[in-house]
Amino acid sequence: MVKIIVLVAAYLIFAPIVGGLLAGIDRVITARMQGRVGPPVIQPFYDVFKLMEKEAVTVNKTQDFYVMCFLIFIVITGCLFFAGQNLLLIIFSLTLASVFLVIAAYSSNSPYSQIGAERELLQAMAYEPMVLITAVAFFLYTGSFEVSAILAYEKMAILPLLGIFLGYLFILTIKFRKSPFDLSMSHHGHQELVKGLTTEISGKSLALIEIAHWYENIFLLGFIFLFFANGTQTGIIVGVIVCLAAYFLEIFIDNNFARMKWQFALNSSWVVAAALGFANLAVLYVPVILSTMIGITG
Amino acid sequence: MSYITKSPWIIHYDGSSCNGCDIEVLACLTPMYDVERFGIINTGNPKHADIFLVTGSINEQNKEVVRQIYEQMPSPKVVVAVGICANSGGIFKECYNILGGVDKVIPVDVYVPGCAARPEAIIDGVVKGLSVLAEKRSAKATVAPDAAAAAEPDELEVPVEPGEANGADKGGA
Numbered sequence: 001m002v003k004i005i006v007l008v009a010a011y012l013i014f015a016p017i018v019g020g021l022l023a024g025i026d027r028v029i030t031a032r033m034q035g036r037v038g039p040p041v042i043q044p045f046y047d048v049f050k051l052m053e054k055e056a057v058t059v060n061k062t063q064d065f066y067v068m069c070f071l072i073f074i075v076i077t078g079c080l081f082f083a084g085q086n087l088l089l090i091i092f093s094l095t096l097a098s099v100f101l102v103i104a105a106y107s108s109n110s111p112y113s114q115i116g117a118e119r120e121l122l123q124a125m126a127y128e129p130m131v132l133i134t135a136v137a138f139f140l141y142t143g144s145f146e147v148s149a150i151l152a153y154e155k156m157a158i159l160p161l162l163g164i165f166l167g168y169l170f171i172l173t174i175k176f177r178k179s180p181f182d183l184s185m186s187h188h189g190h191q192e193l194v195k196g197l198t199t200e201i202s203g204k205s206l207a208l209i210e211i212a213h214w215y216e217n218i219f220l221l222g223f224i225f226l227f228f229a230n231g232t233q234t235g236i237i238v239g240v241i242v243c244l245a246a247y248f249l250e251i252f253i254d255n256n257f258a259r260m261k262w263q264f265a266l267n268s269s270w271v272v273a274a275a276l277g278f279a280n281l282a283v284l285y286v287p288v289i290l291s292t293m294i295g296i297t298g
Numbered sequence: 299m300s301y302i303t304k305s306p307w308i309i310h311y312d313g314s315s316c317n318g319c320d321i322e323v324l325a326c327l328t329p330m331y332d333v334e335r336f337g338i339i340n341t342g343n344p345k346h347a348d349i350f351l352v353t354g355s356i357n358e359q360n361k362e363v364v365r366q367i368y369e370q371m372p373s374p375k376v377v378v379a380v381g382i383c384a385n386s387g388g389i390f391k392e393c394y395n396i397l398g399g400v401d402k403v404i405p406v407d408v409y410v411p412g413c414a415a416r417p418e419a420i421i422d423g424v425v426k427g428l429s430v431l432a433e434k435r436s437a438k439a440t441v442a443p444d445a446a447a448a449a450e451p452d453e454l455e456v457p458v459e460p461g462e463a464n465g466a467d468k469g470g471a
């Protein structure tokens with residue numbers, strides 16, 4: 001119990017700090033990849049503090065409420081995850097959080113905001129199947145949906161769940177809002193459609209979205225960590241290293257791809273979920289089927 | 299301390315100009331000048347912006363656009379007029395449709411002269427704008443909200459002759 005409280009408290013305090021630093025490192029690496037010097041590593045914190053100082057102008061009060069709900073449910077999702085709770089509950093809570101963000105964008109009449117919300121919904125359609133398949137695969141492999149049980153399982157899940165891992169990396173690009181799938185919102189200085197979701201959100205609310213994104217990123221990297229956890233020190237070290245490598249990979253992809261149309265985002269992520277996800281699930285089922293057949297004949 | 303000088307986000311609008319200054323503004327984003335070193339981002343959304351960069355002069359058709367962008371920006375905000383057309387109308391000054399510089403419709407804080415203004419001059423102007431931004435921020439923090447609101451409205455009726463208003467700033471470069 002104490003361990004759970006410590007983990008959740010650590011997540012609450014350190015996730016925004018680490019998430020913000022990762023975002024800063026992202027911007028520096030991106031700049032270096034483009035032959036630029038780039039901003040200071042703590043630039044994302046400057047941005048958020050600046051946004052907090054700005055005048056509050058919102059089109060309606062409910063929008064601020066929805067944005068606040070988005071932050072709260074992202075934080076709850078992360079807390080559930082780090083408390084070792086049920087993976088399905090965590091995924092549903094994450095979905096609820098993103099729905100609040102979509103409603104926040106829908107609550108204004110700006111066409112850019114509305115299109116941004118629609119594109120965010122399309123993105124949710126694109127990544128949701130793969131996220132669910134990931135949870136199911138963990139259940140098939142470890143026999144439990146509980147994160148604590150998955151973490152304590154004595155074998156690394158990466159090899160039997162390799163297809164799932166690659167599929168999850170694919171949709172991570174959508175969740176991190178990186179090119180080629182930064183359709184509804186992006187971190188770079190883009191305009192109009194690409195900033196769609198946040199068109200009508202400014203000042204403090206925009207700062208809250210940014211902080212929520214840091215919380216979300218840490219939680220999403222935690223998912224990657226699950227593939228490597230085997231209850232030992234080595235598992236933790238390998239897991240953290242792979243998390244950082246995955247983050248770097250996403251930055252690399254971000255800088256090397258042009259933005260795709262939403263059709264491509266939707267089709268490709270479903271194809272990946274079907275090809276890698278379902279194929280992997282089928283492989284996981286083989287021993288189950290074999291054992292039942294043996295059970296019947298024997 | 300104010301964080302606004304650490305993370306100035308810019309919105310750029312090009313009025314009726316030859317696009318020379320426009321291109322120089324974009325040149326500031328390239329690896330050669332890399333304004334992101336100062337945390338500067340070219341946003342394209344007035345609601346996210348702190349600094350309003352205007353290139354080109356104001357005409358009958360774009361005066362409402364410029365005014366609207368300015369009004370949509372949450373304060374504290376700063377306007378930087380880039381290039382001689384944005385300062386006073388430049389070579390287009392006598393045209394029948396041209397009103398003149400940006401200060402005909404919105405208050406301008408920094409004038410960056412040049413035809414076209416060099417990226418170095420633009421960055422210099424933006425950095426100068428940062429100190430104005432910090433001043434506005436601290437003025438807002440010290441003055442009570444009511445008094446600040448009462449002081450604001452005169453902001454929009456500026457029109458002093460650009461030549462008189464900023465003789466000191468323009469002299470350089």
